[in-house]
Amino acid sequence: MILLWGLETDTPLCATRETLLGRGADVFFLDQSRVHETSLSLDEAEGEIRVGRDRLDLSDVTAIYLRCDDSAEAAPDARENAELRRHAGEIDAAMGAFLEATAALVVNPFEAMATNGSKPYQSALIRARGFSVPETLVTTDPAAARAFVARQESAIYKSVSAVRSIVKRVGATQMARLEDVAWCPTQFQAHVPGRDFRVHVIGDHVFASEIVSDADDYRYAGRQGESVDVKASTLDSALAGKCRDLAHGLGLLAAGVDLRLTPDGEWFCFEVNPSPAFTYYESATGQPMAEAMAELLIGGARSCERRPGT
């Protein structure tokens, strides 16, 4: 049984479910929007989940793909219902405990995904695996921020955490507000010119897409009045292997690696997204990413079937 956890409106989860069902796999969808009718009993890695009339024996789970958020945010009416928020939090905690206890394949473990919660932390891990990373300063010192920006041809700023993570260029408006950095550590980076690539690692498969956009952060190009064009690309085998090793080295079986190729031919890595919305790129490029995800999950199921005691 393959367990999918998240929202039934989530495109990557839905695409994966359709592909799994097409291959004849057994799938249980734990829909966070139904947390109000979800119960969970857990005894180490055993127990059951019930959602309405549907029941899943946790001992049958061989692989899990999660793209979940805080269940309390997903549940209808939870904002006004403290009891429901408490229940949603307990379901999340019990699911977290199950993921830690189970021998099933987990795509991806919370601990591995959490590396993306601190950009400079993940950047150090990326650099240790051989990629170039942008020159960076995190500071509460306006003078230091000013000096850093002055040393760069162009500089950007972005959040240190994964919250409100939008890349923006440091311009006159930001320079006039640099005193504000004294309130909170703020991250500045040298702007790296070049061509953007998103590389999806799914199991052993590597899919590269080139992103063509003039936006500072192509994910939010629309807000900046810019367009985005995504087209299929290929990487040489050494670089593809390096991306695969990077993702797997971070404990991620599926990941979106953000690269930029400079005019000098140097590859920079900005970050590794541990829960990529791969369907956006799949629909633009035709690359079979949902198939690769299904293959990964079914493969995990088979390896579990071979594992004694599971």
Next chain:
Amino acid sequence: MSGAQWALVFAALGDAEARAFVEARAESGVLLATPRDLSREGWMFDPQAPEDARLRVGDRLLSPREISGALVRLIQVDPGELSWIAAQDRAYVAAEMSAFLLAFLTLLPAPAFNRPTSQALAGPFWPPERWRRLARGLGRPAARAPRAVVPGGPPPRTVEAAIRVHVVGPSYFGPPELRAGARALAQAAGAALLRLDFDGDGALLGAEPSIDLANPAVAEAAFALIAPPEAGRAT
């Protein structure tokens, strides 16, 4: 560590145990670093050159070379503590501070106990089920403590510990028969500081990286890990 004059305790503003620990050892060069310090001018950190970082703790600007060690009590920065930040920005600022400390304390070129994990600043902050799985994998006894979550049901029952032990670096505080198991778990988890709970039969219930600084023996052992070499000189 040559030139290291200060030991730091990273803790929440409301952590009374940490505050008392620091106040009792202020003359020995122990300083309290709280999220309030992260809203003060002076921090500088380049993850590619952590040795050149600068810290602001109270009214002092410090370099990592001046730090003999750090005790980390925070799991993450609590938005509720950030009273000096506009209410609508507290969750964001707390996330930013937590993310900054994760990188800073991981790369700090001075001993830090515990080093963060990707999920918690104070080290391995895991569900009890993961600790028990680890114990079983090490051939140590672990309890079973089922949990049930039902809509409208009571909060999950917490199993009370019959025995609580501490691992603090090379020191151990607890019954001798649990020493080897506790040390093996701490080592496997990469935690120098660990508090472990057992049932009455000596089976593991769970563990946390936060130690009891109100216990004088535990506190002294923790201080020994981070103390400046010339602890006791005037500040």
